Amino acid sequence: MTPFNLAVFVIGMLFLLGMITFLAGIFILAFRASSSDVKTIAAQTARLVQKGLAEEVAGLVGNASNLVDAMNQLVRTSRGIGIFLAVIGMLMMGVACWLAIQVYEISP
Numbered sequence: 001m002t003p004f005n006l007a008v009f010v011i012g013m014l015f016l017l018g019m020i021t022f023l024a025g026i027f028i029l030a031f032r033a034s035s036s037d038v039k040t041i042a043a044q045t046a047r048l049v050q051k052g053l054a055e056e057v058a059g060l061v062g063n064a065s066n067l068v069d070a071m072n073q074l075v076r077t078s079r080g081i082g083i084f085l086a087v088i089g090m091l092m093m094g095v096a097c098w099l100a101i102q103v104y105e106i107s108p
Helices: 003-032 036-054 058-106
Strands: none
Touching: 003 058
16 A cells, blocks of 8 residues: 555545534434424423413422423534534545645645
8 A cells, every 4th residue: 555545545534534424413403403302392391381370380380491491401402513513524524625635736
């Protein structure tokens, strides 16, 4: 294996890893941030709040608002992870392309 072939292999692997990372980020943004579990919990929490207001149970309403806040944090965290992975994947693919151009210019 020549140094040129090794460089091309490493650049190819960097690009492939970047592509996988980017797709994982997009997958998380598309499917995990708005999952059915979060929607179900939100609907149940809304019913819980209505019942708490109807029966004038202040503690139940307070706990339900804490649950809604926790769900908002969960969605924000999932979106943050998805965006982070997508950006890192794009950077890795960009670096791989830049390295490929540099190696192409140097090669005889």
